Amino acid sequence: MLSVHDVHTYYGDSYILQGVTLELQPGQIVALLGRNGVGKTTLVRSIMGLTPARRGRIVFKHHDITHLPAHRIARMGIGLVPQGRHIFRSLTVKEHLQVTARSRGQWDLAGVVALFPNLQARLRNVAGKLSGGEQQMLAAARALIGNPELLLMDEPTEGLAPLMVRELGRTIASLKAAGTSILLVEQQLAFALRYADIVFIMSKGRIVHQCSPVELASDAQTKTRYLGI
Ligand SMILES: Nc1ncnc2c1ncn2[C@@H]1O[C@H](COP(=O)(O)OP(=O)(O)O)[C@@H](O)[C@H]1O
Ligand SMILES: [Mg+2]
Known part of the structure; x- marks a missing residue:
């Protein structure tokens, strides 16, 4: 479904992604973990076409999307729930959902409102009047209404109360059941391990470890070394 091959990404002269390779199979939830500043968001931005890779290849459903603009990538079926939500404070909830709606697919306004x-x-x-949890739901709803086959979620639990985190977990489980693939960037290890099929760990712009959630749960050395736990 998604194949990232030897991707190198820069911000100006800053060399951030230094050869990232990962694969995501259809219907999988892949967790991307790592300390702050290792390049997780940059990888998400490279996949989405917001900060394109300077070298390497990103293939989505057999199409090379490495150098496509973000709006084309979105139309091909990749949705983004960005870190920090990026909602428009002065737009209403309904307006947010209207501007990203895509006609074909299972999710429409009624559908996402039923989910949230x-x-x-x-x-x-x-949207500026919503609570943090409601804003996160809106960010997820806005991505879903574009009917993505692959959802990139960049730290969706950040700043959420425990009750909201549980709700978000239920949402992720139902998306997976509906066949959506998810790249889940997370700081909350327990949350990521509960939903992921496979885990990739980044450090200094590279993937340094790949394993199953069960393996990581019992691997104290890797958790200490790369996640500071
Ligand atoms: N717009 C930018 N311009 C320059 N450097 C950036 C920019 N955004 C992020 N960085 C740097 O890139 C590195 C990786 O950042 P990021 O991908 O946000 O990491 P993570 O999401 O893993 O916390 C950090 O050193 C950060 O300071
Ligand atoms: Mg980040």
Whole structure:
């Protein structure tokens, strides 16, 4: 479904991704872990076409998307829930969902509101008035309504209360059941391990470890070395 091969990405002269390779099979949830500043968001941005790779290849459903602009990549079926949510404070919930809706596919306004019932009563509210948890739901709903086959979620639990984290977990489980593939960037190890099929760990712009969630759970050395746990 997604193949990232030897990707090198820069911000100006800063050399950030130094040869990242990873694979994501259809229907899989892949967790991407690593300390702050190792390049997780940069990888997400390279896949989405926001900070394109300078070298290497990114292939999605057999198409080379390495140098496509972000809007084309979105139309091909990759959705992004960006770190920090990036909602528009002055747009209403409904307006957010209208601007990203894509006609074909299972998710429409009624569908995402059914998945996130809290948003129903908030459709006419401006997003700036929502709680942090509701804003995260909106960010996820906005990505889903584009009917992605692959969802990139960059630290979706950041700043959420435990109750909201559990709710988000249920959402991820139901998306997986519906066949959506997910690249899940996470700081909360337990959350990532609960939902991931496979785990990749980054350090200094490279993938340094790949294993199953069960293996990582019992690998104290790797957790200490790369995650500071
Ligand atoms: N827009 C930018 N310009 C220059 N450097 C950046 C920019 N964004 C991030 N960086 C740097 O790139 C590195 C990786 O950042 P990032 O991908 O956000 O890491 P992570 O998501 O793993 O915390 C960090 O050293 C960060 O300071
Ligand atoms: Mg990040």
